[in-house]
Amino acid sequence: MKLFTITQQDWNRFLQTISEFVSVVAVEDHAHPFKEKLYPPHDTLFFYRKDTPKEKASIQEKKTLYYGIKPCDAKTGKLLALNFLSDPHPDPYFKAMTENTIVISTACDHFDPYCFCDQIGDSPSALNGADGILYTITSGYHLLVNHTWLSQQLQQFGLTPTEVENEKSPFDKGNVAYREIEPLPIQVLREKGLSTILNTALWEKVTATCLACGVCTFLCPACYCFDIQDLSYGRVGKRERTYDSCMFTLYTSEASGHNPRPSIKERWRQRLLHKFTYYPMQYNEIGCTGCGRCSRECPSKIDIREVIRDAAQSCE
Ligand code: SF4
Numbered sequence: 001m002k003l004f005t006i007t008q009q010d011w012n013r014f015l016q017t018i019s020e021f022v023s024v025v026a027v028e029d030h031a032h033p034f035k036e037k038l039y040p041p042h043d044t045l046f047f048y049r050k051d052t053p054k055e056k057a058s059i060q061e062k063k064t065l066y067y068g069i070k071p072c073d074a075k076t077g078k079l080l081a082l083n084f085l086s087d088p089h090p091d092p093y094f095k096a097m098t099e100n101t102i103v104i105s106t107a108c109d110h111f112d113p114y115c116f117c118d119q120i121g122d123s124p125s126a127l128n129g130a131d132g133i134l135y136t137i138t139s140g141y142h143l144l145v146n147h148t149w150l151s152q153q154l155q156q157f158g159l160t161p162t163e164v165e166n167e168k169s170p171f172d173k174g175n176v177a178y179r180e181i182e183p184l185p186i187q188v189l190r191e192k193g194l195s196t197i198l199n200t201a202l203w204e205k206v207t208a209t210c211l212a213c214g215v216c217t218f219l220c221p222a223c224y225c226f227d228i229q230d231l232s233y234g235r236v237g238k239r240e241r242t243y244d245s246c247m248f249t250l251y252t253s254e255a256s257g258h259n260p261r262p263s264i265k266e267r268w269r270q271r272l273l274h275k276f277t278y279y280p281m282q283y284n285e286i287g288c289t290g291c292g293r294c295s296r297e298c299p300s301k302i303d304i305r306e307v308i309r310d311a312a313q314s315c316e
């Protein structure tokens, strides 16, 4: 990895220089997850006409550099890739989007009341699969880069890097958020989460105030469920992909009318165990970045940290 030191003024000049041949986008809205840039909530996959070949899919081909992303949100690329880029059917839309995207995060200097990346083994200064991370120092930034093209551009701009092994190497990271706090018992769920499946009392307690609105899944950087619809208008039509949510009744409704997850209890259980039990079983990663968005924006103020603790405590 390469470490650059850059002043605020040169950073702005660098962005201006490369904006002549790539799109440069500052990410300032942290209420919405960065996943919306890589995997849009609503995407037209292609158009079609009767009796003519399918039209070309709308795949992003221009390189885009995003900066200002929080490290927990930068992890979205890594987590969604486990699903979208796994064999045997890697998703061409997600692939094209990630191949043409450069992600530069900024290390966080504080925790808000809902953040918990540090309680699940992550850190507010971790690279987390981003192509670069900015650390704010007195003279500007330290920029750690793990991307060949980006590193070349910075050197062509006139900066000289030093080699560092990884983000844990000793260099000035400025004022990075840190606190002493108890970790969440995610290892218990990883190993024994399945033992909660028949615990009706636990899921009744967890879901007593849930509205099944789906906000928690739509805003989650690790959730990726979608629905596909063909919209036909006479001889023409289009295929659309939109976010779906395991918190909705229809998500698991079968054509026969049977629904294997008939109430919010089964749906919340699925959501939690997918993240902390099934995802690790399948990919050896938890499906959560600790961003806290699901709890922050939940209209019923259900805090996933409390659910994790309750579920882990109830494990046999
Ligand atoms: S955001 Fe809250 S109320 Fe809405 S589905 Fe999620 S947990 Fe339930």
Ligand code: SF4
Pocket (backbone or CB within 6 Å): 216, 219, 220, 221, 222, 223, 275, 287, 288, 289, 290, 291, 292, 293, 294, 295, 304
């Ligand atoms: S489950 Fe909640 S805290 Fe974890 S990544 Fe999703 S929105 Fe963030």
